[in-house]
Amino acid sequence: xxxxxxxxxxxxxxxxxxxxxxxxxxxxxxxxxxxxxxxxxxxxxxxxxxxxxxxxxxxxxxxxxxxxxxxxxxxxxxxxxxxxxxxxxxxxxxxxxxxxxxxxxxxxxxxxxxxxx
Amino acid sequence: xxxxxxxxxxxxxxxxxxxxxxxxxxxxxxxxxxxxxxxxxxxxxxxxxxxxxxxxxxxxxxxxxxxxxxxxxxxxxxxxxxxxxxxxxxxxxxxxxxxxxxxxxxxxxxxxxxxx
Numbered sequence: 001x002x003x004x005x006x007x008x009x010x011x012x013x014x015x016x017x018x019x020x021x022x023x024x025x026x027x028x029x030x031x032x033x034x035x036x037x038x039x040x041x042x043x044x045x046x047x048x049x050x051x052x053x054x055x056x057x058x059x060x061x062x063x064x065x066x067x068x069x070x071x072x073x074x075x076x077x078x079x080x081x082x083x084x085x086x087x088x089x090x091x092x093x094x095x096x097x098x099x100x101x102x103x104x105x106x107x108x109x110x111x112x113x114x115x116x117x
Numbered sequence: 118x119x120x121x122x123x124x125x126x127x128x129x130x131x132x133x134x135x136x137x138x139x140x141x142x143x144x145x146x147x148x149x150x151x152x153x154x155x156x157x158x159x160x161x162x163x164x165x166x167x168x169x170x171x172x173x174x175x176x177x178x179x180x181x182x183x184x185x186x187x188x189x190x191x192x193x194x195x196x197x198x199x200x201x202x203x204x205x206x207x208x209x210x211x212x213x214x215x216x217x218x219x220x221x222x223x224x225x226x227x228x229x230x231x232x233x
Contacts, residue, residue, distance in 0.1 A: 042226075043205060045224035047221060050220060091160065102148075103148050103150065103165070103213065105162070107159035
């Protein structure tokens with residue numbers, strides 16, 4: 001079974017600085033998707049960025065980028081120029097792309113990010 | 118506006134009193150799913166549905182029921198709630214048509230449930 005591990009329960013960053021959130025996963029599959037979701041105090045789940053495993057190029061969305069290391073099964077999220085609105089819980093998630101699989105997302109336990117002014 | 122809605126958003130109930138949390142999506146999605154979120158555990162899938170009248174268990178289905186009589190609705194039923202079902206619940210949907218699965222899932226706003 002696949003698992004997702006986020007080893008940093010909490011992190012803190014100064015406004016305008018850069019922070020990297022870690023995520024590792026375990027799978028025997030070769031085709032899958034990886035996601036980072038943001039959960040602000042409103043509790044809404046917001047998709048930040050996604051990465052297809054077959055793509056070697058790291059995904060980027062404005063100030064958010066990932067470092068995807070398939071062989072190491074690592075998927076970290078880098079937030080540049082951190083803003084107060086980035087303060088939230090961040091979840092890493094895995095979804096199999098195996099033909100017989102469902103759309104189930106497997107989530108890590110989350111990293112709570114605080115942004116200091 | 119494309120969205121997933123859940124009702125109620127907050128609910129306090131007592132042990133054993135049946136309740137239903139509704140979920141509705143307006144995107145004509147085939148796939149719908151329920152997750153629960155607990156501190157230190159992330160989100161875990163309870164049940165999912167791949168289309169009308171097609172449902173199956175997720176990772177933590179005990180104590181829950183679902184139904185999918187219409188494509189847009191996927192209610193979560195707790196027939197005899199217990200305190201260990203106190204949690205934050207999310208409904209999600211995505212497109213799954215002709216064997217092609219959309220990678221993005223759309224989440225509802227969440228329902229916070231407290232069982233006393």
